[in-house]
Amino acid sequence: MTVLDTRALNRASLARQHLLKRSDTSVPETVAHLCGLQAQEPQEPFIGLWSRLSSFKPEQLDDALTGRAVVRTHLMRRTVHLVTADDALAWRARHDVMLRQRVLGTYRRELDGIDLDEVATAGRVIVADQRPRTMGELVDALEDRWPGPPRRALGELLVAGLIPMAQLPPRGLWHRKAGVRNLPLTTWLERDIAPLPADDSDPVGQQLLRRYLAAYGPAASADLRAWCGLAGLPAAIKAVREELVAFRDERGRELLDLPDAPRPHPDTPAPVRFLPAFDNAILGYHDRSRIIDTPHLGLSVAGHRTMLVDGRVSATWTVRDHRLRISPLRPLTVQEEDDVRAEAQALTTFLEEGIEHIQLDTAD
Structure with a gap:
């Protein structure tokens, strides 16, 4: 099995992240290719896109956000990401269990004894009027029924764990400072979230693997898991393994990849690039x-x-x-x-x- 050294892996990652050469693709196409951009700091995706696109203008991302082609939502690793509307709706159900577990892991003591289904039902009743609300306003509406948990714990349970939410503009627009206003993802995008299949085929897990390798590979299964935070991925990997090629890194780990994905020569020059805080080109790996x-x-x-x-x-x-x-x-x-x-x-x-x-x- 071919061994890829650190420099070879570096150049492969840079090529797929559009950091070897700026791309001329559109903002939605780029966000889709990158499987989203980490975006808990609202202005940082602009820098990430500027370093990756040849003619990027901030209004292009503004237009994609206000036009609902891309959306800010909790997704991979329970972190706010900027993803395309299509990916948000296709991937959200597969992330539900992870999102809920991570909120409970953070606030296990504070949320002990809470009936999650009751909280989710009550929360959906509140947001049914389609009025954007801050997390504080959502908690205000529930605090009479659940006065025990700290407000932060109850709020994050609602907006990050139980009800798929979009963070609405002007949050995330260029040079705009705005608090978070939440609206159900399906209300904002006027489309339903794709349900999980009734069987164990996990088509979303398989798609995530292929998409991840296109943007980050070659990579180990631990890298994929670290990027998305999901469990149950070995079955998805097994299902598509015959489509993939395998390498090893210098530590002996197996790395999977798409056969025709770019793997530039290790001596390929790499230009200077400025990255934003929490850029996934760094955070998208376990190693x-x-x-x-x-x-x-x-x-x-x-x-x-x-x-x-x-x-x-x-x-x-x-x-x-x-x-x-x-x-x-x-x-x-x-x-x-x-x-x-x-x-x-x-x-x-x-x-x-x-x-x-x-x-x-x-x-x-």
């Missing part, structure tokens, strides 16, 4: 060594914006006081510094935040 070094793994979950140099996380970056500050994690060559400054200048133009200075620090 993130293909893109980030072990000493820096904490950056990927702490909300730091990162920068790729030669395909790997090599710096963090911030915007504050009209200054784009780049803090390298390793010494950069003269050529790398030039490339960083050139991409940073393009980023300052895109951000439209009145950035007057680019500060490139020296690595510790």
Whole structure:
């Protein structure tokens, strides 16, 4: 079985994430290809799309959100994601058990003894009037019946675990600050959620595997599970295994992939790319060594914006006081510094935040 080293895996991931070469696909097409963008920080998907699309303009994502082609909703790993309307409706039922379990895992003591079906039924009655509500307003309507749990626990149970919700614009629009207003996903999209099949065939799990490999592969089954948070995937993997090719990484793990997916030569040049906080190019794996070094793994979950140099996380970056500050994690060559400054200048133009200075620090 062919062994793919870390650099080969890196270039394959970058190619599929549109980080080797910017794509000319539309925003909905890109969001679909990437299987969604992590979006708990509302402005971050704009940066992720700018780094991946050749002519991206913020109004393109705004239009996709207001036009309901893409939607903000809790999905993979119980995290708010920006996904296409089609994927939200197709995937949501398969995520229901995981979403509920993760809320209960977080608030097990606070929600002990709560009848989840009763809460869900009461919640659906409240939202039946199709009026967008904040999580606080939803809790207010239920607090007389369930006064015991903390408001946060009851609210997250409703909006992330029991009732599929969309977070409505202006939340998530370019340079807009807006709180979360929730509306049932089916009400906002005016379509029903696809039900799970009556048998154990798990077509959604099989689709998720294929789609995940197209955007993240080659990858191990542990990577797929870490990305989506779902249980029961071994059966889906077994069902489509004959369609796939297999490799091994340098640690001996089996990696699965689509036969015709791009796997560029390891020496393929990788341009500088600025990534937003919580970018799935990093978080979409259990083993993130293909893109980030072990000493820096904490950056990927702490909300730091990162920068790729030669395909790997090599710096963090911030915007504050009209200054784009780049803090390298390793010494950069003269050529790398030039490339960083050139991409940073393009980023300052895109951000439209009145950035007057680019500060490139020296690595510790």
